[in-house]
Amino acid sequence: MDIGLRVLVISSLLVTVIAEVYIVTMEGDPIISYKGGENGFEATAVESDEKIDTSSELVTSYARHLERKHDMILGMLFEEGSYKK
Numbered sequence: 001m002d003i004g005l006r007v008l009v010i011s012s013l014l015v016t017v018i019a020e021v022y023i024v025t026m027e028g029d030p031i032i033s034y035k036g037g038e039n040g041f042e043a044t045a046v047e048s049d050e051k052i053d054t055s056s057e058l059v060t061s062y063a064r065h066l067e068r069k070h071d072m073i074l075g076m077l078f079e080e081g082s083y084k085k
Contacts, residue, residue, distance in 0.1 A: 031059055
């Protein structure tokens with residue numbers, strides 16, 4: 001196989017992908033500053049000199065809640081499989 005054919009084979013394998021980036025700002029507080037108020041979710045906020053326990057049930061439960069809200073918005077805006085999180 002000569003050089004010209006190798007270049008042709010390699011270049012035919014290249015795929016051009018155009019991606020758009022969207023930044024979505026959600027309502028609600030992040031885990032570190034959530035002081036409660038959403039039905040079923042206790043406060044997860046800590047004082048500024050405290051370290052948050054990211055493995056606690058309160059934190060993981062609220063984190064799953066935020067992720068579900070995020071996924072719901074993505075599902076409303078984009079076709080399934082057309083985006084990466």
